[in-house]
Amino acid sequence: MSPVSRAGARAGARPGARAPAALLAAELVHTLPSFALLVVAVSAWSGRGDGQMRTAGLVVVLVAFALRLVGPVYGWLSVTYVVDDSGVAVTSGLVARRTRAMAWSRVRSVETRRPWHLRLFRLNRVTLIQAGEESAQVVLGAVPDGDPLLSRLLTFAGPGSDAGVPAEPGGPALDGAAAEASELDQETLIHALDRRGLVLVSLAHGQAFLLAPVVLMTAWEAIDTLGLAEGLNGATERFGIVWVGVVAALGAMVVGVVGTLVRFHEFRVTVLRDGRLAIRYGLIEARERVVDPGAVVGVMVQRNILERLMGRARLSVVTRDASGGLGTNLIVPSVSLVVVDALVRRHLSSFMTERTYRAEGRGALVRSSVSTLGLVAVPVLVLGLTQVVSATPVVWSAVAALVSFALLRGVGALLTAELHVDPVADVVVHTTLFAVERITTVAASSLHGVAAWQRPGRRAGPPMLVTCHLYTGRARRLAAVRCDRQDLDVLRAALVAGSGDMAMTSVARGGGRPG
């Protein structure tokens, strides 16, 4: 039994125990690559100078090593866990103690992550998530593979799971939980992606183009640090900038595709026997997220211009706890609309309306194409103008281009936003079509409030701007400039008629127990 489990077994008798010591080793191993790079960089830098430079380099390396040693040790020493029948409590800090407790009944989803350094030591980082603030999640930093606690954490997620909890804490409780957890194996596959599918996803979704700049910039920084930039400049002079550019672009695409293959390796979405959704993927960092259907408040369908032309789309669920864009969990990265339609009809039917997918049409394609072109052209224009007209440093030109991109995207999305209400399905459909078409369908009962701006008059005119407020890990809003007066009235009436409460985590200072 692991120390964490022992903590759970004796939860009522004494404060919790620490994570396995293997966590300390894993964290130290995690720092090795960047530390090695630092050592190489400092050696290259100090090697060019005299004895004083070498001494300074040695001091830098030693200080960095000491700092990297202190962090994991402090974290390991200061964090303790208690797991018992009422819930989980994590206490952190040596001087100021802070305890964060979460009752089992509050857990809405469980996320398991296995970064490469934890996988080496067969450890898992488990996050218990509820419908509260993102900062109110409870994280167990290291739970070993095969530990009954891991199964227990997964089993306890979801409403009604308390039913299987034995009255007495300790060994029998974990055995019971383990038996219950074995039922999790009986699950139905909803969707899986093979390598070919992932390559298509990478190209259609633009992953190749999104990941590549980051990797290339990191590579360039390393090349520059190691003093290899001169060799690259020589290659540019020898083969010409066009060919070097072509090779770089191809390299970027390959890097992007490989990045997608690694990140979404063995992407699988399944439905567990009790109805919860399980999303698993990742090669180097394996991720698993189990979502309670009660936490799902909507669905989001997205597609860019390439996906529109290929008849594909991305499907995500909007949950009360997620930290992604608009609190979403990706269900399918980029698949045909037929598959998306089948998935929504079969597993998320309460969010299926005639507006869940925008009707195909030439107008939508033209709008998508023009806005995509504008979104690319304006930052390029800003970059070019700031470089040609004035002698602006490249960094500031790049910042100006990025700001123009963000502004254009935000304003464009707002100006194209529409809000519709389906009173039969009791859902709100929010659509934007600026470069990427995004259709968000959320349950009206999940909204926390509605605000509208209108023209004044004896009787206020049609709304100029409507904002719906909802909670998905943090406060978010759906804003639209187009919304019928009738839809607005229906939405407000539905909001007042039935609205769910917001659950909160108990956060206590100076010690606390789950409850």
Next chain:
Amino acid sequence: MSAELPAAGDPGAERLADAAVRYWNIRSVIGGASFLAACAGAVLIFRAEWMLFWGPWVVAPVVVLSVLLDVLMLNRVQFRSYSFTVTPEFVYVARGRLFRRSATIPTAQILNVETVQGPLLASMGLVTVRFTCLLDVDGVGPLTADRAERIRRAVLDRRADSEVAG
């Protein structure tokens, strides 16, 4: 205190306390005077030439004019356009003359009700009510203490009922 949900943008059933305009006027004057005092302090400390021109000839007249605009017109317009309805089911607030903003919040989504009373509000026997929720509604008020208490009770009693039922 029960009422129908007003149509979006329509006036609510209740208005602010009559003394609200006086409170806003005094607040505008105090705000303007404080800003001018801070500017005068900066001029005295730094004594920069550009400050000696911009301070008395540009900043001071703009501040005085904006305070006068508040006192003579904007605060009255705000008072006339500000209305609200609070029932055990919802809170509705409508405000604004040029651009009318209305907000609807179910009481089930209100986590807490806070009453705020600074020295100026206290001297006039007024209270401002704030609702803790996701929607950015900067409270209702100033109101008389009795009405603030009625609002607080209406919202919190409803929450207590829904929690017991839940």
